[in-house]
Amino acid sequence: MRFTDGYWQLLPGVSVLRPRLVEQVDQGPGRLVLHCPTAPIRHRGDTLNRPVVTVTVDSPAEDVIGVRIEHHTGRRPRRPSFEISTDTDVDVRVTEDEETVTLTSGGLSARFRRDAWGCDFLAGDRVLTSSTPRSIGVVTDGEGRSFVHEQLGLGVGEHVFGLGERFGAFVRNGQSVDTWNADGGTSSDQSYKNVPFYLSDRGYGVFVAHPERVSFEVGTEVVSRTQFSVEGQHLQYYVIHGPTPAEILKRYTALTGRPATVPDWSYGLWLSTSFTTEYDEATVTSFIDGMAERDLPLSVFHFDCFWMRQFHWCDFVWDPATFPDPAGMLGRLREKGLRISAWINPYIAQRSELFAEGAENGYLLRTTEGDVWQWDMWQAGMGLVDFTNPDAVEWYTSKLKTLLDQGVDAFKTDFGERIPTEGVRWHDGSDPQRMHNWYAQLYNKAVHELLATQRGADQAVLFARSATAGGQAYPVHWGGDCESTFVSMAESLRGGLSLGLSGFGYWSHDIGGFEGTPDPAVFKRWVAFGLLSSHSRLHGSSSYRVPWAFDEEAVEVTRLFTRLKMSLMPYLSRVGREAHEEGLPMMRAMVLQYPHDRSAVTVDTQYMLGDDLLVAPVFDLEGWADYYLPDGTWTHLLTGEQRQGPGWHRERYPMDSLPVFVRPGAVLPRGAVQDRPDYGHHDGVTLEVRELADGQSTTVTVPVGDQQARWVVSRSGDTLTASAEGTDRPWRLVLVGAGGAPSAGVSASGATSVTLRQPAG
Incomplete structure (x- = not known):
């Protein structure tokens, strides 16, 4: 939602209240409550007819700080709300001086000015992002609707990602996004899966804890800030510290839920x-x-x-x-x-026998007049199962x-x-x-x-x-x-x-x-x-x-x-x-694995499948592929050919191949079965060594029920050594050469160690 006409003016009919200073700070167990008048207070008379913005700050988990911005606090809670997992034992520290008050959780701090509104979110002494004197707004539009917005600063070269499954430009900078689920296909700016969470490669993420429509203006309302706004009288958001994107995701999914296992x-x-x-x-x-x-x-x-x-x-x-x-x-x-x-x-057609059954028993969504809600889009006269019942x-x-x-x-x-x-x-x-x-x-x-x-x-x-x-x-x-x-x-x-x-x-x-x-x-x-x-x-x-x-x-x-x-x-x-x-995805954007490689962070035509395999699909009729390899010597999974990173490569691939490379230093476990996925993955496993440097050691794990089989593979000079624990099944260590075929190998079983000669250099 946009409220301004350029930087200086508001849109017609729009008025905005902004906190001007922190007049008083109340402390409770693990939280701060900041009372922020919307104009300077020079004398007692200035407290009359003066709206106050209330900002409550707490920490539901280590390295996570929650901020709640409210105008009128007497509104009844609206449901549903996102389910947030909280840690009651999180260590929250509050420090004060004449100029600032600071709340710290783990390595993340929120530091508030007293004399004029401003909040810096810091990792140690490093500012990750900030709320400025013009960032918070309690808005009334020309139709009398109320909104609350926050704007957090964007740094030079900072990139914003996420906000759910979005099919347009991968980097969110310069985009206006409303989190509103819609059946719009993959060729529009609509999305089936809207998530009011964004991740920055500057070391933090922001979760706006509102299941209703949240409007994001990523460098559009104000070029130097990400704005997010909701309709109503309050806005709740959480700043999540990393420092890496992977750590941010781990903490975010700890708050909102980890994926279940799949068979x-x-x-x-x-x-x-x-x-x-x-x-x-x-x-x-x-x-x-x-x-x-x-x-x-x-x-x-x-x-x-x-x-x-x-x-x-x-x-x-x-x-x-x-x-x-x-x-x-x-x-x-x-x-x-x-x-x-x-x-x-979840849609029940009128012609279905279940429609009458659901209508009679109150299982279908109703109108405010008490009728079953119906329309003809998708199925004739369809109703909607009311899962709140x-x-x-x-x-x-x-x-x-x-x-x-x-x-x-x-x-x-x-x-x-x-x-x-x-x-x-x-x-x-x-x-x-x-x-x-x-x-x-x-x-x-x-x-x-x-x-x-x-x-x-x-x-x-x-x-x-x-x-x-x-x-x-x-x-x-x-x-x-x-x-x-x-x-x-x-x-x-x-x-x-x-x-x-x-x-x-x-x-x-x-x-x-x-x-x-x-x-x-x-x-x-x-x-x-x-x-x-x-x-x-x-x-x-x-x-x-x-x-x-x-x-x-x-x-x-x-x-x-x-x-x-x-x-x-x-x-x-x-x-x-x-x-x-x-909480880490199986298919990982390059920024997740290589956040400090400026050439990798914005690449959206390839991904890491786990931490060891890089995959670059071919999108060209003639078979040409452009792909980027981070630093190191990468080995093609299918051919054994090697390519050097960092840098871009352009190659032509036949239909039975594509750029799929093994990360430098990885040892890839391969199964003994190729006709089904559900087998004993550790039984007869082959540990494929392609590019292990002298003096390097790599640990390979394979789940075995609730436990895991584990191998430590290391190289010293021209000798490869592997030792196993947690399995008594046969396994094999091989050195893969050019062409992708084993050039040397040795078999073992049980909790044993094996050695294999590898040519030096």
């Missing part, structure tokens, strides 16, 4: 019926058998919308004309070693339990963005503006918790489209409706990297694109990208995505990269564990 089988290839295509059991079986006949490993088969009858979405009843024996069919598919995913959404949650999930009993393993929780805000009343009295984005949280939480209860916490997985802050707790999320072009492939990647910088650990996208039918070249390049993503799904709109629908080379490319991903499961399972335990 190993979910990392395999998912194949979909696609959206509006014609299919029945014979079609589905032909796809699955076709994958097996072509030696294409398949882990999950997904039934999209039309597994239900038209005009009945969602009643969770299989269309008897195409699936007369759903339980039998699902049993036959599971006998082939497959998991089953089914499409759902615990009975509605129980009712809705009971229908899904029937599907689980039939043999379904996962749900694609589609939609959840088209949530009305005018003329509606939620069961628990929630504010409609706040419920718009928060609805996705309740929807995905209900389905994920059902899966966790019925299948086990380590087996629950969604394929969700909409989310907001905290939604990372219910993975996996995919990027939504993209076009079948190289341009859309690149915009999808930008969205995924932005979501990863907003606290989400896992992410996927429609391989080949959703809208239209991709050119075979687009499909094959997208396959490589998709199978080097956290989760991998072949899905489209009006056309199938089986590889042989394109050409025989597409089959070969799909086979190569699917088997490659399966072999990487010892590595990927560890990276996924980090997403769950530390």
